Amino acid sequence: MEFPTIQQSLFVLFMSYVMKWLMPKLMALLKGDKKTVEIHEKEWKKDVVYLYQFPRSPRMPNMSPYCLKLETWLRANDIKYEVRQTWTQRSSKGQLPFIELNGEQIADSQLIINALSRKFNKGDTETLNQSQMGAARAIDRLIECSFTNAVGVFKYLDHLPDLISGETTGLKWIPKLVTDMAAMFMKPTIEQKLHAQGFGRLTREEQIEQARLDIQAIADVMGKNKFVLGDEPHTVDFTLFGQFATFYYLPFDNILKRMVRNEFPTILDHMERMKERFWPDWNDHLAA
Template sequence: MPGETVKAPGSWFDPVKIAVVVVIVSVLFFFFRRRTESFVTPDAPRDVVLLHQLGHGVECPSLSPFVLKVETYLRINKIPYKSLYDRKMGPKGKTPWIEYNGDVIPDSSFIIMYLNKQFKVTMDSKLTSYEKGVATALQRLAEEHLYFQLGLWRAVFDEQKETFKAIGLNWFFIWMLERKATTDAWSQGIGRHSQEEVAQITETDLQALSSVLGEKDYFFGDSPTEVDCSLFGQLSQFVWQARRSPGQKLILDKFPNLKRFCERIKGKYWPDWNELILQPPAE
C-alpha cells in the first residue's frame, strides 16, 4: 500500500526460507562451477551471433531490458544474429549472453564492447569526451537505479503480478521473484523506501532523462549511440510492459518525449515487434 515501507526480509530461521536458500545456492553453485566450454553450442553457425535469452515478453519482445538493449544494438548495426530462447543462464548466472565463433561473452555491456571490436562498430565515435561522460552517467542511472524501480513495481508493488501471470508463471515462481526483487532492492538501497517514495524517485529519474533528450530524435542528436540502446531497453519496459505503474503514467502524461523516443526506435528497428510478443495489440 502507498506510504508503507518495503521491509527487509525477515528471520531466516524458517524451514521454507532455508529450503529456498539451499535450492538457490545449489543452482548458483552449479552454474558457477561449470567450465566456459560447456556453454558453447555444438555445430554453431560461423560468423553469426547467438543471443541466449529467456522467453518472449507480453508486450515487449523480452521481459529483460538488457536483452532489448543488446538486440537493439545488433539490429541498429546490422550484425547477423540468432535469438535462442533457451532460458539458459550464462557463465555469470545472468541473461543475456552471447556466443560468437566459439567465444562466450556474458553481460550486456561486455557483449557490446566485444562486438564493437569484432565488427569495428563506432556508434560513439562522434561524441565528445563530455558527451561520453554524460552517456555513461545516463546509462548508470537507467541500469543501476531505474531498473530496480521497475523490478519493485512488477514483483512487489503490483499486487496482481499482472506481467508475471501473463507469461504463465505459477505462484511459486512469482513468489520467488518477489522475494528476489525485495532482497535485491533492499541491498541496492531503493527497496528501503515506501512505494510512494519510490514513485517520487522514479519521477526524478525520468525528469532527468526527459530533460537531456529534449526534442532530439536520440539522446545525442539525429543518430543513435550505444546509450540509446541502453535507455530504450529500460524505458520500453515502462512504456509497454509495466501497466498501471507510476513510471508508465509519468511517461505518458508528463514526459511524452520519452515515449516518442521509444516509438521511434521500435518503428525503425523492430518491424517484427508484434510477431515477437505474446499479446499483439488488437487491430
C-alpha cells in the same frame, strides 16, 4: 471474497515445502560450473552472433530489459545473429543475455556491446565527442544502476503475480496458483536486494520522487533531440529503450507507465521512435 478450499490450501502448503527444497538445487543447476564455459553452438558459423535470451513474450519480443536492449542493438547495427531461446541456460556470470561468437562466450549486455562494437567497428567513439561520451555513460549507468531500483519496486514488487503470469511470460499452461506461489517466493529476494541497496528503505513518496528525478534527467539531456544525444541513436538509446519498453508495453498499468505517459512525452516519443525504426516487425516476434 472466496476462501480457498481445503484441497487448495493443502496443495499450496505441499508446494511451498517442495519449492523450499527444490529452489536452491535448481539455482545451483542454473548457475552451473563457473570454471568451464560450455559452448552450446558446436557447429558455429564464423562471425555469426548466437544470442541466448529468454523466450519471446506475447507482449514484447523480450521481457528482459537487457535482452531487448541487446537484440535491438544487433538489429540496428546489421550484425548477423541467431536467437537461441532458453529458460534454463545461463552465462558464466549466471545471467541472460549472453552470446557465443566464433566459439567463445561473452556475457553481460554491456560487455557484449563493447566487444561487438570493437569487433565490427560499430562504436560510439566515431560519432560522439568526449563530453557527449561522458554524458552517454552517465545516463546509461543512471538507467541501469539507479532507475532500475524504481523498476524493482514499481514493476516487480508491485506487480509480481501479473508479471510472471502465463499471460505475460507466454507460459500459459502453468496454473495461476503456481505462478502466484512462485511470486510469493521471489518477493523476499527482491525486497532484500532493494533494502541492501537502500532504495527499499525510502518511503513510497520518496521512491516515486527518485524515479521522477531520474526520468527528468534523461529528458533534460535529450532536450529536443530525436535520440538521447542527437538525431541518431547511440548505445545509451538502446539501454533506455530496453529498460522503458519492458515496463511500458506490459499488459497492466503501473506507476512508471503512467509517469512516462503523462509527464514525459519526449521519452514516450523516443520509445515509439525506437520501436518503429528497429522493430517494424514487432508483432512477428511475439509469443503466440
